[in-house]
Amino acid sequence: MLRGLLNRHLGPSLKFLTVGGLVFLLDAALYNLLVFWQPGQGWGHGVLFAHPIWAKVITVSVASCLTYLGNRLWTFGDREVPRTTRSVLAFVLVNVITTLLQLGCLAFSRYVLGLDSPLADNISGTLIGQVVSTSFRYVTYGRFVFPHQDAVVEQSRTAAPTTV
Numbered sequence: 001m002l003r004g005l006l007n008r009h010l011g012p013s014l015k016f017l018t019v020g021g022l023v024f025l026l027d028a029a030l031y032n033l034l035v036f037w038q039p040g041q042g043w044g045h046g047v048l049f050a051h052p053i054w055a056k057v058i059t060v061s062v063a064s065c066l067t068y069l070g071n072r073l074w075t076f077g078d079r080e081v082p083r084t085t086r087s088v089l090a091f092v093l094v095n096v097i098t099t100l101l102q103l104g105c106l107a108f109s110r111y112v113l114g115l116d117s118p119l120a121d122n123i124s125g126t127l128i129g130q131v132v133s134t135s136f137r138y139v140t141y142g143r144f145v146f147p148h149q150d151a152v153v154e155q156s157r158t159a160a161p162t163t164v
Contacts, residue, residue: 012075012142019070020134027063028126031055036118043118052116056106056125057099064095071141090144098137102129 034048034055048055068091106125109115115124 013138015075016071016138016141019067019075020130020137023063023067023070024126024130024134026066027059027130028122030059030062031126032118032122034058035121049116052106052110052121052125053103056103056129060099060102064099067137068095071146075146087145090140094137094140094145098133101133101136105129105132 033046035046035052036043036049037046038044039047048058102125105128106121109120109124113120115121
């Protein structure tokens with residue numbers, strides 16, 4: 001039983017973490033370029049230094065698209081492609097929630113604690129925000145966005161009205 005559970009979850013978990021790790025690096029690099037890189041002058045106050053939340057919205061949006069592709073094509077590639085409005089709405093809802101989680105971590109650091117250094121932004125908005133949002137994403141993607149076909153059939157059975 002334990003072996004079956006490991007076989008079912010270990011592979012997808014490692015794939016999910018690989019996709020997440022690569023996208024994490026891209027998110028961090030893009031955020032730092034937008035907030036701390038000033039073209040022609042180097043590191044300091046970048047184009048969006050005064051607007052870190054908008055910079056994070058941009059980077060999370062790019063990261064979400066790449067995460068979807070990586071997880072749809074590789075992590076959950078063995079599952080049926082959901083072609084329902086419900087699955088699209090589930091993906092959008094999950095990503096809105098995870099974006100808010102990341103933005104909350106960054107906003108708390110910037111506006112409550114008053115920390116605006118590259119180290120503080122990267123720890124709060126990128127590292128902590130990513131850990132929180134990735135954990136939430138893993139649970140919800142596998143359950144609601146890319147469910148196993150048997151789970152989809154079971155949900156449709158329980159949602160269908162019965163006739164006597």
